[in-house]
Amino acid sequence: MPFIGREKHPIPGASNGLDGFSQLKQPLSRPSSPSTWASSAESGLSTNNTEQFFVKPVGMRPNTVFIGRELELAELHKMLMDKRRRAEGTSAVLLQCLPGGGKTHLAREYIYQYRDEYPGGIFFVRAKSLAELAAGFWDIARKVNLSLGESNNPQHFVSAVRKWLNRRHEWLDGIHFSYTQDLRNFIPDSKDTSLLYTSTERAVVDHHHFMNPQIIRTPLLSAREAQILLQS
Ligand SMILES: Nc1ncnc2c1ncn2[C@@H]1O[C@H](COP(=O)(O)OP(=O)(O)OP(=O)(O)O)[C@@H](O)[C@H]1O
Numbered sequence: 001m002p003f004i005g006r007e008k009h010p011i012p013g014a015s016n017g018l019d020g021f022s023q024l025k026q027p028l029s030r031p032s033s034p035s036t037w038a039s040s041a042e043s044g045l046s047t048n049n050t051e052q053f054f055v056k057p058v059g060m061r062p063n064t065v066f067i068g069r070e071l072e073l074a075e076l077h078k079m080l081m082d083k084r085r086r087a088e089g090t091s092a093v094l095l096q097c098l099p100g101g102g103k104t105h106l107a108r109e110y111i112y113q114y115r116d117e118y119p120g121g122i123f124f125v126r127a128k129s130l131a132e133l134a135a136g137f138w139d140i141a142r143k144v145n146l147s148l149g150e151s152n153n154p155q156h157f158v159s160a161v162r163k164w165l166n167r168r169h170e171w172l173d174g175i176h177f178s179y180t181q182d183l184r185n186f187i188p189d190s191k192d193t194s195l196l197y198t199s200t201e202r203a204v205v206d207h208h209h210f211m212n213p214q215i216i217r218t219p220l221l222s223a224r225e226a227q228i229l230l231q232s
């Protein structure tokens, strides 16, 4: 698959396999401390079955202002909960628009409004590079207390997280990507689960490795909504 995305320096020599991992140099092999990584999640509640995992990038908070987009929110929920798709595996949706068009704002609003619909957990990672994506998976492994032994290899914990997700249900995985070269190695698949991509790119559309996401093109705010935003 050709490189598509905004990453200016894709990992050289990476292929469709897991080869990209071999390019991850220290401190991007398994970190001794999460602070050495490109991102680090917060919360990720305990392993108690009655509590919900919530892994998200540091600093992610509910929106203080959210204007319009009621139709998109409803449409997004309908697509993510698509019964036919979820009966077979993960129901995936891509939120796509130009830079600054409101994808992250909408995804964040969705996650906080609909959090209770995902008792299996919410796992939101950023993927501007292979390293950032692997770091997000490390955060998940850490928060859900996966036993990783002494392995020093990102390929192992990425695979362990993916297998863990594949065994579980009713989760929402969110991936904000601009890097796609090895993305397919990170995509879980399990019945009654949902996957939300946000990107300016369409690279994952109509691709079975990415669960054939349905697409929502986030429209610009209307003039009226933009005016309300400016006055808020
Ligand atoms: N529905 C909305 N209500 C209020 N403010 C909004 C809304 N949508 C977008 N904004 C404002 O526009 C800014 C840019 O939106 P956002 O970060 O979601 O864009 P993006 O599409 O994710 O951009 P990028 O492609 O750079 O990731 C937000 O920080 C927010 O201030």
Ligand SMILES: [Mg+2]
Binding pocket: 103, 104, 105
């Ligand atoms: Mg964004």
